[in-house]
Amino acid sequence: MIKIEMQNVCLGYSGKEVLTDVNFQVLPGEMVGLIGPNGCGKSTIIRALTRVISLYRGRILLDGKDIASIPRQELARMLGVVPQMPLLPSAFTAFEVVLMGRNPHLSLFQYEGPKEMDIAWQAMGRTMTHHLARRRVGELSGGEIQCLLIARVLTQETKAILLDEPTANLDIGRQVEILNLIRNLCLENNLAVLAALHDLNLASQYCDRLVLIDNGRVHAQGTPSEVITPQNIKEVYGADGCVYTHPVNGLPSVLVNPGNGRVSNLRKIMERDEV
Amino acid sequence: MPSESNLSSQTLPTHLTRWGGRIYAIIGLSVLLVMVAALATTVGSVKIPFLMTFQIMLSKLPLFHITPVWPSGIETIILEIRLPRVILAGLVGAALATAGATYQGLFRNPLADPYLIGVAQGASLGAVAGFLLPTTWHGFGVEVIPLFAFVGAIASTAIVYGLARVGKSLPVTTLILAGVALGALLGSIVSYLIISSGEKMHGIIFWLMGSFSLSQWSEVKLVLPYVAVGAGVILLYARPLNVMQLDEEQAQQLGINVERLKLVLLAAATLITAAAVSFVGTIGFVGIIIPHAVRLIWGADYRFLLPLSVLTGAIFLIVADLVARTAQAPTEIPIGVITALCGAPFFLYLLRRRRKVIF
Numbered sequence: 001m002i003k004i005e006m007q008n009v010c011l012g013y014s015g016k017e018v019l020t021d022v023n024f025q026v027l028p029g030e031m032v033g034l035i036g037p038n039g040c041g042k043s044t045i046i047r048a049l050t051r052v053i054s055l056y057r058g059r060i061l062l063d064g065k066d067i068a069s070i071p072r073q074e075l076a077r078m079l080g081v082v083p084q085m086p087l088l089p090s091a092f093t094a095f096e097v098v099l100m101g102r103n104p105h106l107s108l109f110q111y112e113g114p115k116e117m118d119i120a121w122q123a124m125g126r127t128m129t130h131h132l133a134r135r136r137v138g139e140l141s142g143g144e145i146q147c148l149l150i151a152r153v154l155t156q157e158t159k160a161i162l163l164d165e166p167t168a169n170l171d172i173g174r175q176v177e178i179l180n181l182i183r184n185l186c187l188e189n190n191l192a193v194l195a196a197l198h199d200l201n202l203a204s205q206y207c208d209r210l211v212l213i214d215n216g217r218v219h220a221q222g223t224p225s226e227v228i229t230p231q232n233i234k235e236v237y238g239a240d241g242c243v244y245t246h247p248v249n250g251l252p253s254v255l256v257n258p259g260n261g262r263v264s265n266l267r268k269i270m271e272r273d274e275v
Numbered sequence: 276m277p278s279e280s281n282l283s284s285q286t287l288p289t290h291l292t293r294w295g296g297r298i299y300a301i302i303g304l305s306v307l308l309v310m311v312a313a314l315a316t317t318v319g320s321v322k323i324p325f326l327m328t329f330q331i332m333l334s335k336l337p338l339f340h341i342t343p344v345w346p347s348g349i350e351t352i353i354l355e356i357r358l359p360r361v362i363l364a365g366l367v368g369a370a371l372a373t374a375g376a377t378y379q380g381l382f383r384n385p386l387a388d389p390y391l392i393g394v395a396q397g398a399s400l401g402a403v404a405g406f407l408l409p410t411t412w413h414g415f416g417v418e419v420i421p422l423f424a425f426v427g428a429i430a431s432t433a434i435v436y437g438l439a440r441v442g443k444s445l446p447v448t449t450l451i452l453a454g455v456a457l458g459a460l461l462g463s464i465v466s467y468l469i470i471s472s473g474e475k476m477h478g479i480i481f482w483l484m485g486s487f488s489l490s491q492w493s494e495v496k497l498v499l500p501y502v503a504v505g506a507g508v509i510l511l512y513a514r515p516l517n518v519m520q521l522d523e524e525q526a527q528q529l530g531i532n533v534e535r536l537k538l539v540l541l542a543a544a545t546l547i548t549a550a551a552v553s554f555v556g557t558i559g560f561v562g563i564i565i566p567h568a569v570r571l572i573w574g575a576d577y578r579f580l581l582p583l584s585v586l587t588g589a590i591f592l593i594v595a596d597l598v599a600r601t602a603q604a605p606t607e608i609p610i611g612v613i614t615a616l617c618g619a620p621f622f623l624y625l626l627r628r629r630r631k632v633i634f
Contacts, residue, residue, distance in 0.1 A: 050528045076530030083528070089383075089520035091575035091634050096517070103518050104530035108511055111578060114287070121287040133288075156529070 001028035001190050002078055002159040004049065008058035011041070011048050017056060018044055022218055024211050026160070026192040031183060033207035034196040035227075037237060039272065040213045042196035043084060046162045049194070050081055062160070076104035080158035082149045084165045084196075090138025094148050097137055098124055101155030123154035126181065142169030150178060154185070161185075163195040167202060175199075179206045200254045204228050205246075212236060228252040238268040297579040300572075304586035308365070311590050315361045315597045320604050321352055328353055360490035363498065363554070364596040364610075365589035367487075368561055370502045370551035372588025374544040375562030376569075376580055377509050380516045381540050382447050385634040388563035389548040392454030392541075393431040395557040396461035398549065399483055401427020402556075403468045406479050420482070421494075421553040428549035431461060436541065445537055447523075484609035485556035487596050494554045501550035506585060508543040512536065513577040520575070560614040561588055564622050570634065571625045591618065 004026040012018040019041045026032045034042045047053050049060060051067055060067045062078055070078070080101070088097060101123070102116040112120075124130050127147040132140065137148070146169050153161055166182065167175040183206055186193045197203040203210055204224040211221040214236040220227045230243045233254065242257040317328040327345050331353045334341040343350070374389035382391070390396075404427070405420035435457050439450040469479055515536055519526050523533050552558070565588045569580055595613045602608060 047524070052524050052527050072527060072532050073530035076528060081525075081528045083525060086525055087522040089575065089634075091570065092517075092520065096576060097521075100518050100521065100529060103514065106514065108515075111514060118287050 002063045002192050003027055003061075004079075004160055004192050004194060005061040006045070006049075006058070007061065009045075009048065009055055009060060010057040011044055011053065011055055013044075013053070018216055019213070020216050021058070022213075024218065024221055026194045028159070028192050029187060029190040030208045031186045031193040031195065031206060033203035033210045034194060034213065035198070035200060035203050035210055036213035036219070037272075038198070038269075041216065042213060043164050045213075046081065046164050046194070046196060049162055050079060051075060073104050076156065076158075078158055079160045079162065080153040080156040082146075082153050082161070082163040082166050084168060085142070086149070088137045088145065090136060092137055093133065094129065094135050094137055094140065094144075095120065095124070095133040098129075098148055098151045098155055101152040104156060119157065120151070120155045123151040124148075126154060127151040127178075143171065143174050146170060147174075147178065150181070159190075160192040161194075163193070165196055165198060167197070167199065175202060182206075200228060200233075204251050204253065205249075224251050228254065297573050297576075297583070301579070301582055301586065304583065304590065308586055308590050308593075311593050312361050312365060315364075315593050316353060316357045318597060318601060319352070319357055320601075321349075323349055323353065332358070355492070359492045359495050360487050360596065361593055362495050363490040364487050364592045366495065366498050366502050367551040367555055367558065368565075368588040368590070368592025368595075369506065369585045370498075370547040370588075371558065371562040372565035372584040372591075373506045373509055373581060374548045374551075376566035376577070376584045377516070377540055377544040378562075379566055379634075380519060380577060381537060381544075382451060383520060383522070384447075384451070385567065386563070387451075388559075389544065390458075390557065390559075390562070392450060392545075393435045393458045393461065394428045394545060394548045395552065396458040396465065397431025398424040398428035398552045398557060399465045400431075400461045400468075401425070402482055402553075403465055403472070403479055406475050406482070407468065407472060421497075425549050425553035428552060429545065431457060432541070432545045432549075444534055447537075481609065482556045485558035485611040486599075486607065486609060487555055488600075488607055490554075498550050498554060502547050505543040505547035505550075509540060509547075510581050510585075512540055513581050516540070516577040516581075520577075556611070558592070558611050558614060560611070560618055561592060564618050565591055567634075568622055568625055575634065 006022050006024050009022040010017055010020050011022070022045065024032070034045060036042055044053070048055060049067070051072070054068070062070065062075070067075060099112050099116060099120045102112055102119065106112065106116070124133060127150050129144065129147045129151055132144055132148065137145065140148070146166065150166065161182070163182065166178060170178060179202060182193060182195070185191055195207070207224065209222060210224055210227040212219045212227050212232060219236055220232050228243060229252070233243055234240055240257065242255050244253050244255055246253045313329065313332070316332070317323060317325050327349065330341050331345060331350055333339045334343065335354065371389055375387070378387040378389060378391055379385060401423035402420050405423035408419060435450065435454045436445070438457070439445055439453040441449065469476055472479055515531050518529050518531055519533070519536065521529070526533050566580065566584050569583045569587055573579055573583055592614070595617060596610055598617060599608045599610045599613045
């Protein structure tokens with residue numbers, strides 16, 4: 001079991017600070033959603049957690065240990081990632097790509113044996129991708145690749161999983177399927193799961209807690225009901241009056257309400273992108 | 276979702292655990308390599324019967340005791356002229372193909388070849404400098420031209436590496452661009468030196484096109500350790516090299532120390548390329564085409580791609596050298612001409628026949 005802690009983390013690219021004083025925790029058996037507008041730094045947080053970029057200030061603790069002091073291979077045995085729309089070598093087969101998840105567990109002198117292949121096969125079973133095993137990844141759809149990447153992270157057998165927009169390429173059926181799978185894994189194996197999600201409804205339905213990022217800071221964090229409030233949505237997204245209560249489970253739901261909200265949201269996006 | 280397959284296939288299907296015939300390919304190519312090498316030793320301007328060649332070679336192995344019934348001149352041709360030449364050709368072919376596969380994997384670029392980051396131009400400049408030295412410098416017990424070519428190859432790659440380094444990381448695109456730019460600079464110096472080299476021009480151009488005509492055992496002994504160690508290190512890194520095909524960020528997230536991997540593999544590939552070209556010149560085509568031919572036939576997995584490239588590269592260059600010295604005997608055709616002339620049509624045939632994603 002692993003706990004993820006971000007303590008006063010400041011981050012950025014080429015000297016420009018993108019995120020300031022980020023503090024939050026992900027506990028074992030808990031699924032936390034990172035939400036916020038496009039470009040707010042969700043992916044940056046995930047990259048920092050895997051030490052692909054280094055921190056300006058603050059520290060990230062994994063199981064109480066500063067990740068800066070954990071060797072990369074050991075880090076990859078603790079923490080797995082499902083990246084967003086990554087580059088995959090198109091000539092490799094789906095099974096070969098999933099099998100790469102075993103890399104952190106093998107030394108330089110080891111090749112993947114029957115045990116590794118079996119773990120990869122079971123993981124593909126859980127994501128229902130057995131039928132893709134021999135296909136080349138260059139021939140697969142975005143949704144199929146997403147399922148393979150989740151199979152790969154399962155093959156990695158880590159105690160913490162980070163997901164960057166895991167449902168971005170999926171239809172509604174697959175979205176529910178994948179998030180149910182992640183949710184169940186999280187509960188069964190006591191995993192710490194952190195998922196960057198842009199769909200506020202999915203975030204509200206599936207996450208135990210949410211961290212709302214805006215303007216380089218944590219705008220709000222807490223349970224979905226505490227974070228997805230009309231006020232927060234208006235402040236962060238500029239969308240007015242669109243939070244309702246889910247008719248079945250009472251969790252907050254966001255429904256688009258065209259009119260003023262649409263105009264002001266558009267203006268906000270245009271201002272940010274400097275159109 | 277096909278629910279049937281979920282119920283029935285909880286155990287790993289054997290077609291995934293089998294190495295798909297690629298293990299047989301490795302064995303088969305090893306046998307073929309030995310046969311091609313033996314054949315190449317028997318063929319040449321002096322006609323020596325097949326059987327006699329085998330007897331001569333077997334008589335040198337510790338287990339066989341064959342009384343010599345052949346003239347000693349024949350034995351010299353086989354053991355001192357043809358055999359070292361064939362073995363050197365095999366070593367160089369293996370080295371170039373392995374280095375090419377490594378660079379292609381490291382740069383994730385199908386156009387990469389062993390000469391991409393300045394090795395060839397560095398070696399050429401070194402060799403040309405060796406040619407142009409006053410003859411009084413020659414004869415310190417070392418061969419000046421291979422030594423200078425080796426040093427030039429290593430030095431130019433080291434300069435490219437130093438130029439491309441940004442802080443603690445080595446961006447691959449910067450490395451390629453720096454290599455291409457430095458290569459152009461060195462290449463222009465080489466061209467200028469050739470033009471102003473006078474009567475030495477023929478020797479220089481012959482070296483640049485590549486030739487095995489001066490192969491000796493001493494050269495085999497010098498090249499072998501570099502190729503064995505370098506290729507050995509690269510083969511060890513086959514699995515991490517697979518993971519590197521994702522991209523650097525994913526490779527790091529899967530536990531690969533990307534910067535160290537790049538340094539080790541660049542060093543190993545540069546070393547074997549430099550050792551290979553320093554004696555026989557910058558032979559083109561092998562390093563880029565052999566790995567792709569292997570990919571076309573046996574797939575992109577580096578655990579098989581690398582050993583298969585070693586074997587295929589060795590076989591290919593032994594055959595090419597055989598053609599180079601027999602096709603127009605007694606004149607020798609530069610090996611670089613043969614590699615492209617024979618290799619390109621075969622590769623184009625493969626490319627047309629198997630239209631699929633290979634990289």
